[in-house]
Amino acid sequence: MTNARLYKLLQQAKQSDEEALELIFSQFEKKIEAELRQTPFEYRDDLRQELYVKILEAVEKYNMEEVPNFEQFIGGKKGKG
Secondary structure, three states: OOHHHHHHHHHHHHOOOHHHHHHHHHHOHHHHHHHHHOOOHHHHHHHHHHHHHHHHHHHHHOOHHHOOOHHHHHHHHOOOO
16 A cells, blocks of 8 residues: 555545545554564454554544645755755
């Protein structure tokens, strides 16, 4: 998934689009599964729930207004690198 697609899903999820939120969750599923494999079996369900809650909180807290547009992003990179 591209960053642009994830950004679009984030916009939709912030407007209570449950399908977009499910797609965001699915984007992190491989990472979640990797973390769960490192966790004792009896704690995996609880950890999975906690990770989904953290993703949901991140979506809710993400400030779409602070994301720079392309020109602002490029302007901030001038003279660096």
